[in-house]
Amino acid sequence: MTVEITSPEELRELLGAPMPRALAKERTVLHERDREWLASSPFCLVATAGADGTCDVSPKGDPAGFVQVLDEHTIAVPERPGNRRADGYRNILDNPHVGLIFLIPGRTDTLRINGRARLVRDSPWFDRMVVNGHRPVLAVEVTVEQIFYHCAKAFLRSELWRPETWQPEVLPPRPRLIKEVEAPAESLADLERRYGPDYLKTLYA
Known part of the structure; x- marks a missing residue:
């Protein structure tokens, strides 16, 4: 028999209370180490949801440092040529809330940023996003509302970075x-x- 969880109370009873440190680690301002992480990350996942709840997760990748830090509260992710479905971008037009996870190959921890996004079609900082002669036609500008580091357990359990398991x-x-x-x-x-x-x-x- 399948037993469904239907309330926050049931969920909390099952999982237990989060450790105080897990709650306290949330920040709203980019730390210098966050900037260094973003400068070293060649890959991120961008999660969005439309007004009707339709979800999308899109991979974004470029040479390390492709995500621009505009100030201590704002980052920008460039668009590159793809399949032109624009599922995530259409979601942002309906619902600006986004979640991003930034990876560094070989690292088992990750950086997570949640915030509000807007689509920008041009800005002076686009000139810093040119790769192989390609200047993006748009970028996702994200105002940081929540930032913290994820622990390594998921990557350790999956053995994601161990080539012998590939x-x-x-x-x-x-x-x-x-x-x-x-x-x-x-x-x-x-x-x-x-x-x-x-x-x-x-x-x-």
Whole structure:
């Protein structure tokens, strides 16, 4: 029988009270160590939700330091060429609340920032976001409302950064996945060419 949790009281009874330190670590102003973390991070996840509750989590990646610190309360994440679905961006237009997690490869702790976002189509600081000649056409500007570091347990349990545990071959390569799941009418040869060595040339095109 499935037993559902239906109230905050049930949840707290099951999980217990958070440690005081876990509550006290929340901040609203970027510390110098946060700036250093952002300058060293090449990857983050941006979570959004639409007005109707529809959720999205989008990966963002670039050379380390791609996220700009505008001041002690504000950061900006550049857009890069992608699939143009813009799910997260449309969510931000409906609901400005966002959550971001910043990773540094090999580190088992992460930096989390929650705040309010807006979409910016140009600003002088866009010039600092140019990579491989690509100047972003928009950026997500986030006003920090909550910032703290996550502990390492999830990464230690998953062994995410231990190469000896990696098994990329457990699933077919991306061209075959696309043919089987998304585009059965396309030829595998065409998909293999699209996602072959030349794919790297499209990262900023």
